[in-house]
Amino acid sequence: MTDVTSEDKPLPVREPGFVRRTLARPATRFGAVLVLIHLVLALFSPWLAPHSVSALLGAPLQPPSSQFWxxxxxxxRDYLSRLISGGQVALLVSFGGVSVSLVAGTLLGLIAGYRGGLVDETIMRVVDTMMSIPELILIAVLALSFGKDLLALTAVVAVVYLPGVVRVVRAKTVTLAALDFVRAAELRGESFWAVLIRELLPTLVPLLGVELGVRISSAVLKISALSFLGLGISQPTPDWGLMVQEAMGVIYTDPWFLLFPALMLSSLIIGINFLVDGISRAAEPVDGGGSIVGNSPAYRG
Incomplete structure (x- = not known):
């Protein structure tokens, strides 16, 4: 009599999607909620604010009341209305400027890392020169030169963060260019630009997502610092950094004028940092058992 045994085949483990992996940690969900709240306030502030941000509605420095919360x-001017609208400038300038720097920096970093030689040396010399200047000093000098309007500040942010993006992308590209999938594309006769766009760029997407979030967080803080120093957006446009500067004169008598914009600014930065941390963790490839895979070309080096 022969015993017949059969091996149970394990059911395939379905890997959770990117969004689910990103929001798996409570800290990431908390950060996403904070960022979402700030985005809603920035986008819909004209309808959410109870009063005009520039209208003179009553006596100066009135305490909270049923009319002015x-x-x-x-x-x-109504302080709540200006507080709700105060994140528009920081978010708009930061996102716009960092997006421009990310596009231009990715292109230059790819070219420098893959082409090498004189092209690489020339680009990186310019990058090293720009990065030798402290960011806050550079952004202040450029703001004085370009002006204080939204377009000028967006251009300032783009210029300041460009060299950092170039350096990060170039370093990753140098590592990727030596891997087999790039060599195979070259043997197939792919052109220079085809290798950059079809082979190298897709592997950089997770890295670029993290770079976008990290640099937006930094840019928000620096734009607010510019306003605090009097080099950013001027009156009557509401801005949290400008509101902090104005509150310094009445901090001992009316401390909430400093407390609320500081809380709004810090909550936005904390939310972005938590969300970026979740994105970076979710971007790491995992096998069926949940272990990080270390041989993917996008994550080597």
Whole structure:
């Protein structure tokens, strides 16, 4: 009599999607909620704000009341309305400037890392020269030169963050260019630009997503610092950095004028950082058992 045994085949483990992996950690979900709240406030502030941000509605420095929930500022404007709208400038300038720097920096980094030689040396010399200047000093000098309007500040952010993106992308491209999938594309007769766009660029997408979030967080803080120093957006446009500067004169008598914009600014930066951390963790490839795969060309080096 023969015993017949059969081996049970394990059911394939379905890997969770990118969004689910990103939001798997409570800290990431908390960060996503904070960022979403700030985006809603920035986009819909004209309808959410109870009063005009520039209208003089009452006596200066009124305490919170049923009419003005957070009181009025030094000029008699509704403080809550200006607080709700205060993130528009920082988010718009930061996202616009960092996006431009990411596109231009990725292109230059890919060319420098893959072409090498004189092209690489020339690009990196310019990058090293720009990065030798502290970011806050560079952004302040450029703001004084370009002006204080939204377009000028967006251009300033793009220029300041461009060299950092070039350096990161170039370093990753140098590593990827030596791998087999790039060599195979070259043996197939793919052109220079085809290798950059079809082979190298897709493997950089997770890295670029993290770079976008990290640099937006940094840019928000620096744009607010410019406004605090009087080099950013000027009155009557509401801005959290400008509101912090104005609150310094009444910090001992009306401390909430400093507290609320500082809380809004810090919550936005914390939310972005938590969300970026979740994105970077989710971008790491995993096998069926949940272990990180280390031999994917996009994550080597």
């Amino acid at each position: 957070l009181g009025t500022d030094q000029l008699g």
